[in-house]
Amino acid sequence: MLTQAITPNTAYEFAADVRAGLTKPRQKELLSKYLYDDVGSALFEVISHLPEYGLTRADERLLRRHAHDIVDRLAPPVAVAELGSGSGRKTRHILEALCSRQRTSYYPIEISPSALAMCQRELRDIDCISILGFEREYLDGLLEVAAQRAKGQNLLVLFLGSTIGNFDRLCGIKFLTEVRHILQPGDSLLLGTDLEKSSAQLLAAYDDELGVTAAFNLNLLARINRELDADFNLAQFEHMARINHEARSVEMHLRSMRRQTVNIPAAELFIEFLEGETIWTESSHKYSPSEVFLMARTAGFRCAAQWIDEQWPFAENLLIAE
Numbered sequence: 001m002l003t004q005a006i007t008p009n010t011a012y013e014f015a016a017d018v019r020a021g022l023t024k025p026r027q028k029e030l031l032s033k034y035l036y037d038d039v040g041s042a043l044f045e046v047i048s049h050l051p052e053y054g055l056t057r058a059d060e061r062l063l064r065r066h067a068h069d070i071v072d073r074l075a076p077p078v079a080v081a082e083l084g085s086g087s088g089r090k091t092r093h094i095l096e097a098l099c100s101r102q103r104t105s106y107y108p109i110e111i112s113p114s115a116l117a118m119c120q121r122e123l124r125d126i127d128c129i130s131i132l133g134f135e136r137e138y139l140d141g142l143l144e145v146a147a148q149r150a151k152g153q154n155l156l157v158l159f160l161g162s163t164i165g166n167f168d169r170l171c172g173i174k175f176l177t178e179v180r181h182i183l184q185p186g187d188s189l190l191l192g193t194d195l196e197k198s199s200a201q202l203l204a205a206y207d208d209e210l211g212v213t214a215a216f217n218l219n220l221l222a223r224i225n226r227e228l229d230a231d232f233n234l235a236q237f238e239h240m241a242r243i244n245h246e247a248r249s250v251e252m253h254l255r256s257m258r259r260q261t262v263n264i265p266a267a268e269l270f271i272e273f274l275e276g277e278t279i280w281t282e283s284s285h286k287y288s289p290s291e292v293f294l295m296a297r298t299a300g301f302r303c304a305a306q307w308i309d310e311q312w313p314f315a316e317n318l319l320i321a322e
């Protein structure tokens, strides 16, 4: 796989974002995209295999079962772009279904170089595809893919695994609207959305018994130590998952187990934590099936089909740009 990488001031941007997030007046916070360095991407891959985390298996079941139906609804020729591909494991079903009718260009867009490399290893045996990876933020990457499209070619954008849920509801619609603006009428977006389920099921999924999700979350502090020379004592923070009923989301936090100060030289920050104070690191919003139709319409798409898994409430939605 070819990869187009750019690394403009990433350490500087990371330091600035850490500084901005940890100095917020009411709730300290860190952007969830920073969970995915090499260690974070590897841990996320493990999470996707955990018995408590049914989301990835539901997504994969739907893709395996309906890939041909999905592909048959798209006007050829189609190129595929994927936002936040991760390992690309589930994408195989769509690419193989497309291969039965055409050679396919596949463009994974990822901020994590190691996830992009995993994606290449995972999919390189499919011989009717060419892969060009973009180490970029979602919309920057999608703009580049759209600029490269051949005349008459339709784009299928994949946004799987309910990564949309990391945005709050309004930002999610704004993001889909921005994606729509990059696309042309007739292009499509295959959107995975995790559906509402019991609090017990959600808390187990985001705080598993083995502690892999805890390690994934704590790795963010370890990353700040590694890349910004900070002195977070990881033993003095603990992973927490909690339900936000009003937002209909699960939140991940890192809770300070005692009063402490942390020095982050590269962010020019010396920061105090009270006992019990938390850093909010990720939200995963959950949806109702009908809400997805409304979100799609507000963003300029028509929801042409929705498939729901029978074992784990999760919906795959095929949205067509109008």
Ligand SMILES: C[S@@+](CC[C@H](N)C(=O)[O-])C[C@H]1O[C@@H](n2cnc3c(N)ncnc32)[C@H](O)[C@@H]1O
Residues within 6 Å of the ligand: 032, 033, 036, 041, 044, 048, 056, 083, 084, 085, 086, 087, 088, 109, 110, 111, 112, 115, 136, 137, 138, 139, 160, 161, 162, 163
């Ligand atoms: C929740 S994981 C999902 C991975 C995969 N799509 C799946 O369904 O298993 C989110 C992925 O998006 C990537 N990512 C997060 N924020 C991003 C951003 N702003 N731009 C590009 N990629 C991003 C992460 O590196 C990670 O691989």
